[in-house]
Amino acid sequence: MLPDKQKIIVFIVLCIGFLSYSGFLYSHLPVSNPNFSITEAKGKTLWQEHNCTACHQIYGLGGYLGPDLTNEYSLKGPDYIHIFLQTGNNTMPNYHLSESEIQDLIAYLKSVDRSGKSDPRKFSINTNGTINQ
């Protein structure tokens, strides 16, 4: 049986490690100079308010009924996205968005596209099991 003192020491050491790692990550976010415009920020709010993530993924995270939209902007272009947002399709609802809301959402997807590539074919795989983008 481990004495209580040892258990408490292990617990405290782990907690200090966790809190330091968390603090470090908060202060060293991956993108240090984010330039989210007002339209992009509005687009993100609309994305959350319509729960687009229930069906769509960003960087492979989200629901699975619809496609990943990380690089939809550069792959398909704003006009293509515009049509979907305006009319919906067989599965996707028509949210009856106003023109400015559509533009905000397109701006948000443009900013997501700018942030990186999600296509798994673009990753290189190393022999130790790690990957590089």
Added chain:
Amino acid sequence: MELSINKAKFTPKVFILVALILLATGMLFGILGGLQYIIPGFLKEALSFEKTRPLHVSSVLFWILFASMGAVLTYLKEHTGNKLYSNNLSRLLFILFVISILSILIAYFSGKFGGREYWEFPPILSLPIIIGWIIFLINFVLSLDSLKSQPVYIWMWLTGIIFFLFTFLESYLWLFPYFNNQVVNDMNIQWKSYGSMVGSWNMLIYGASMYLMTKISNDRSYAYSTKAFVLYFAGLFNLMFNWGHHIYTLPTQPYVQYISYSVSMTELLILGNIIYGWKATLTKAQKFFHRDAYRFLVAADVWVFLNLILAICMSVPAINVYTHGTHITVAHAMGTTIGINTMLLLAVCYDILKDTCISLDPYQKLMKLGFWLANSSLFVFWIALIGAGVLKSKWQMNSDQIAFSLMMQNLSAFFIVFTISGVLLLAGILLSIYPLFKNHLACFFSEK
């Protein structure tokens, strides 16, 4: 329910009863979601997938939370010799959580979102959850005389309660522009919190199942043993540092990948421990298998084994590139929440709800049928998701991709099997819990 939350009658059992209702409700929404997969446009106007999915996920998450709170409060009471610090605080916790889930479900039905994945409701609705959880923490700590010489399950519960609070609050850091003004930054912190949050409710559930095991085997020594504490610290270490395996493909600092990859591989020790102790587990299983609660613990053991293999594979970045963004992740998510969490919690439900004024004996056959139906259909369900995931992965990696919608059509056979097995899974679980529910309500009203 109104009567059971009045002053005289309140017991943590009501958490369990509400939890079971949420489990059944959540599964009904899951089946609706499955139907929407196989019949495109099904209920699109009334209840489209962006509503069905959160209705499903939040109901089942609240099943896990309610059942865990009920289990911890009941067992804590047993452990301390009926000394729960305050029954009133438990009642308040219950009321806050009922208000919370009801308002969340109403928000989803009416299309009011605003949160992020898994917690899609407007952020204001997280307040009763936070306040309730702080009350839970206070009630828990004040119920213990001291932390000296406590068994491992007390450590696990305390850890689970603290870390759920921390990670839940952390998951709302996006409300500050500093975290919210860039998608990659936002998603990094989001998945950091989610990864650890799952570990925190696992602490509550594994602690409860360990308490139950101690009770069934009438042997308290394991809960105080060095081995139990080493495994607990291994779990805590993973809770704190392995979350990065959710975001290997998200642009982030390389050390996040290296740390999570190495920490996740320590799970191999746990896998090795399961294989090493296989024979002893089997002997124990044969001894206690006739007990209703124990059967579910054994089922969870098998699911831990299957899901751990899948999880370890997915935690290798080079494999994760193939599985990420496919239904293999869904197989992992549902495989663990149903196969492990739900099976363990059902064991706990059986233990807590078994003693009523009516015997459960007449239902033995029905309950066994439910158990086997639930587990066999879950296996088919899980395989169907993995199958769909493998095909999607091939599509994702193909240099010559067909359209997304065509790919989804090609997967429809898997989705049909998945939905049918989901219906059978629901039937199995309903058969398993119906006697508990029926007896409880019958006794409750006869006492009246």
